[in-house]
Amino acid sequence: MIRLFLLACGLLSIIIALVINDTPADDSIAAPAVTRAETAEGLRLLGPLAQTPGPGQGPVTLEMLARSIVIEYRRPVTGERLREVASQAGESEGGMADLTRGVLAGLGGSQTPEAPAKDSPEALNALIVQAMREGRSDADVDALLNDAVETGQVTPPAAIVTSSGAVDTATLLDSLVRRSMEAQPVNIELVNAPAFSDPAPQPLAAPGNRRIAALQPAAAPQPLPEVAPAEEGGLTYVVQAGDSLAGIALRHYGSTAAYDIIYRANRDKLPSPSAVRPGMTLRIPAL
Amino acid sequence: MLRIAGLFSAGFLLAGQAAVAQDVRITPDLARLVSSRAGTPIVISRIQDSDNHLTGEFTRTSRPCPPHCIEPISAAPGVRTVGEVEVLRFLDDHVATGSGLLLDNRTPDAFAGGSIPGAVNVPDVALAASNPYRDDILTALGGTQSNGAWDFTGALDLTLFCNGPWCDQSGRAVRDLVAAGYPTEKLNYYRGGMQLWLLFGLTVSDVQ
Numbered sequence: 215m216i217r218l219f220l221l222a223c224g225l226l227s228i229i230i231a232l233v234i235n236d237t238p239a240d241d242s243i244a245a246p247a248v249t250r251a252e253t254a255e256g257l258r259l260l261g262p263l264a265q266t267p268g269p270g271q272g273p274v275t276l277e278m279l280a281r282s283i284v285i286e287y288r289r290p291v292t293g294e295r296l297r298e299v300a301s302q303a304g305e306s307e308g309g310m311a312d313l314t315r316g317v318l319a320g321l322g323g324s325q326t327p328e329a330p331a332k333d334s335p336e337a338l339n340a341l342i343v344q345a346m347r348e349g350r351s352d353a354d355v356d357a358l359l360n361d362a363v364e365t366g367q368v369t370p371p372a373a374i375v376t377s378s379g380a381v382d383t384a385t386l387l388d389s390l391v392r393r394s395m396e397a398q399p400v401n402i403e404l405v406n407a408p409a410f411s412d413p414a415p416q417p418l419a420a421p422g423n424r425r426i427a428a429l430q431p432a433a434a435p436q437p438l439p440e441v442a443p444a445e446e447g448g449l450t451y452v453v454q455a456g457d458s459l460a461g462i463a464l465r466h467y468g469s470t471a472a473y474d475i476i477y478r479a480n481r482d483k484l485p486s487p488s489a490v491r492p493g494m495t496l497r498i499p500a501l
Numbered sequence: 502m503l504r505i506a507g508l509f510s511a512g513f514l515l516a517g518q519a520a521v522a523q524d525v526r527i528t529p530d531l532a533r534l535v536s537s538r539a540g541t542p543i544v545i546s547r548i549q550d551s552d553n554h555l556t557g558e559f560t561r562t563s564r565p566c567p568p569h570c571i572e573p574i575s576a577a578p579g580v581r582t583v584g585e586v587e588v589l590r591f592l593d594d595h596v597a598t599g600s601g602l603l604l605d606n607r608t609p610d611a612f613a614g615g616s617i618p619g620a621v622n623v624p625d626v627a628l629a630a631s632n633p634y635r636d637d638i639l640t641a642l643g644g645t646q647s648n649g650a651w652d653f654t655g656a657l658d659l660t661l662f663c664n665g666p667w668c669d670q671s672g673r674a675v676r677d678l679v680a681a682g683y684p685t686e687k688l689n690y691y692r693g694g695m696q697l698w699l700l701f702g703l704t705v706s707d708v709q
Binding site: 232310311313314316317318320321322 | 602609621622623624626627631632633634635637638641642
């Protein structure tokens with residue numbers, strides 16, 4: 215639950231930051247998107263993004279938004295409203311990917327548009343973002359991701375695959391939250407503005423508190439991994455069931471991208487990053 | 502006999518002239534442009550009915566501003582603003598040879614409703630820095646990346662347009678490209694857009 219809330223906060227703070235930064239100096243600062251996003255309940259944050267106009271299925275496409283802009287055409291439309299709507303379309307990862315694919319197809323002439331590479335991180339992230347938007351629970355996201363992997367719809371990067379062959383969704387979601395928290399800082403004044411359509415404005419957590427909450431372990435608390443000092447002064451780690459190389463790297467180095475360090479230090483045991491097996495002893499080089 | 506033959510030839514000549522003659526040319530020297538893009542032929546001429554008028558959306562005078570404000574002549578310092586004649590020349594010299602592209606910066610459904618023949622649809626949001634996939638488009642336009650820095654020396658020449666002088670999409674697209682490092686001498690801004698293209702009765706691509 216906390217993770218969903220944090221992820222939603224993170225995604226929406228990116229949106230807010232982009233909307234604000236895109237607004238020219240002479241426009242008024244108040245942007246409804248900012249205040250609507252900063253309400254307390256985590257899942258309600260997804261409300262505005264989940265309830266999009268149109269048939270109610272699939273991600274918000276630029277076509278749908280273009281149509282809604284045209285409908286608003288006749289009403290007084292301010293620059294902020296259009297930019298807010300357009301940036302919502304931009305934030306739909308699936309939407310921008312589709313749009314870019316269409317553009318590339320047009321630029322390439324008669325080439326048929328290609329779906330994004332199945333083992334690209336974007337494909338996986340797009341699935342997660344989609345699931346988040348639909349307000350699905352952690353267990354649902356886990357099931358969705360693993361289904362997609364099993365049916366071949368998505369090939370996850372090898373480092374995120376656990377010893378059992380499933381996707382380490384806990385690590386993946388952790389790293390998404392971290393990345394979104396490291397995004398552009400939100401202007402505190404705007405964050406504390408009264409809520410746009412909220413009847414009872416909720417007290418808002420300062421960004422500092424949110425950051426501390428994000429750094430707490432998002433997954434269920436696990437016992438500290440067994441580490442033994444190795445001869446050369448580095449650590450060793452015994453792989454547990456459900457561990458992925460990315461998760462191990464996250465735990466030891468604080469970053470999933472550092473899986474490569476562990477992988478290179480254990481090439482004799484690991485033919486590929488997904489070859490971790492429970493009971494395997496891995497060397498964790500000191501940085 | 503000779504008289505009849507003479508009458509017939511005169512008749513044929515006149516008929517031939519009538520078929521070829523265009524009362525509404527593009528320039529004094531140009532009745533129609535015949536060119537191509539990626540091997541597909543393009544023919545651009547003007548509507549020949551002198552009583553033809555615009556109808557519908559493109560006859561409006563007072564769209565809400567913002568966002569539909571009157572755009573300045575210049576989209577960005579160093580970027581040339583061009584007109585219809587230059588666009589036609591660009592199609593023939595650059596688009597047909599593959600050294601340039603005509604970009605329609607409107608939304609995909611606007612593009613599908615009819616555009617300038619030979620244009621490619623690149624919505625302005627796709628060129629904005631907020632598009633995480635923009636790098637792919639910049640590469641397709643001929644940019645190369647090394648260590649995060651872009652090199653556009655081999656990039657295509659571009660002419661950008663949108664709905665007309667009341668549409669800000671191309672202005673934004675031009676400024677986004679310039680901000681990304683695209684050389685200003687390779688960019689052209691067709692400020693007239695669809696508004697002026699239609700006003701001159703120039704050929705519009707088929708509705709898709």
